[in-house]
Amino acid sequence: MMNQIKIIKNRSDIGAGTRGSDMGIDAIEIAAINANNDYFTKYDFVDVETENESIYNKVKNAYSKRIEHVSYQCERVCTAVSNSLNEQSFPLVISGDHSSALGTISGIKKAFPNKRLGVVWIDAHADMHSPYTSPSGNIHGMPLAAAIGEDNFESRINKVSESSIHYWDNMKNMGIKGPKLKPEDLVYFGVRDTEEPEDNQIKKLSLRNYMVHEVRHRGLEVCVDEALDKLKDCDMIYISFDVDSMDCDLISYGTGTPVSKGFDEFEIIKIINKIIESKKVICMEFVEVNPLLDNKGNKMGETAFVVLDAVTNTLTKILKNK
Numbered sequence: 001m002m003n004q005i006k007i008i009k010n011r012s013d014i015g016a017g018t019r020g021s022d023m024g025i026d027a028i029e030i031a032a033i034n035a036n037n038d039y040f041t042k043y044d045f046v047d048v049e050t051e052n053e054s055i056y057n058k059v060k061n062a063y064s065k066r067i068e069h070v071s072y073q074c075e076r077v078c079t080a081v082s083n084s085l086n087e088q089s090f091p092l093v094i095s096g097d098h099s100s101a102l103g104t105i106s107g108i109k110k111a112f113p114n115k116r117l118g119v120v121w122i123d124a125h126a127d128m129h130s131p132y133t134s135p136s137g138n139i140h141g142m143p144l145a146a147a148i149g150e151d152n153f154e155s156r157i158n159k160v161s162e163s164s165i166h167y168w169d170n171m172k173n174m175g176i177k178g179p180k181l182k183p184e185d186l187v188y189f190g191v192r193d194t195e196e197p198e199d200n201q202i203k204k205l206s207l208r209n210y211m212v213h214e215v216r217h218r219g220l221e222v223c224v225d226e227a228l229d230k231l232k233d234c235d236m237i238y239i240s241f242d243v244d245s246m247d248c249d250l251i252s253y254g255t256g257t258p259v260s261k262g263f264d265e266f267e268i269i270k271i272i273n274k275i276i277e278s279k280k281v282i283c284m285e286f287v288e289v290n291p292l293l294d295n296k297g298n299k300m301g302e303t304a305f306v307v308l309d310a311v312t313n314t315l316t317k318i319l320k321n322k
């Protein structure tokens, strides 16, 4: 029986194009301290070792920057997540950039290779690029493509090096060999900033995206219920929350790739809480707070903490009754 939360602190930012999301965890902790909240003393935690010093190395693979280091880093996250699940605790991962999610998803499948995984990806971005299609070469735009094992070769624009192919293969086979989830077991919330190769994938794979206006127009409850129904054959659900799913004009620019017209924090809390109430959530992750880019002091860290605290309350109740 899974009953306690274990916080996995993964201070890694090498998958992003801008430095500083490695400090996101500390920004969230400082927000908790300043709110007089002892959240971070309540749970057991692990600090994942990082490869952040690789930032001083020359970039070898322009279309998958620092892929060898991102791949090692994901391996560490994979191990931390699967260890936590094997010791019956709930991995609550707080990461820097979103490339980490490939490690997390791989860790879940490593612990439960025979269970069917559903993923709820709350993000402004689809993160469905491969080294063949990425416009930036930043691997935080690629974790889902690695997780579903899709290169999207039809939409390729980049010539990828041998070493890049090698590490990309590593990433696609992390935790267990091959794909970690089926495309139909992925649901997006808030995706609104994609490039053409990703649009092609979304169409080809019929990926479901609940856009902000749809959630507001049809009603949040209706949309989340529908999403849960879509994932009804999944045995376990992972929620990946990128803070850029929130509206940067309303909240703050304290994230690597801010996008306007997103959700507010109350909508995010409601979406996550309702998914947790399905009792299927096995792991959750918060990513992409970058305090160095914040235009409002530590507003993004503070907002992420408000969400974290609120959804942890729901999670604690559910874990108690499991």
Ligand SMILES: NC(=[NH2+])NCCC[C@H](N)C(=O)O
Residues within 6 Å of the ligand: 098, 099, 125, 127, 129, 134, 135, 136, 137, 138, 140, 141, 142, 193, 194, 195, 242, 244, 256, 257, 288
């Ligand atoms: N997790 C994120 N913040 N991803 C941003 C990705 C942005 C863009 N699509 C890229 O691949 O470069």
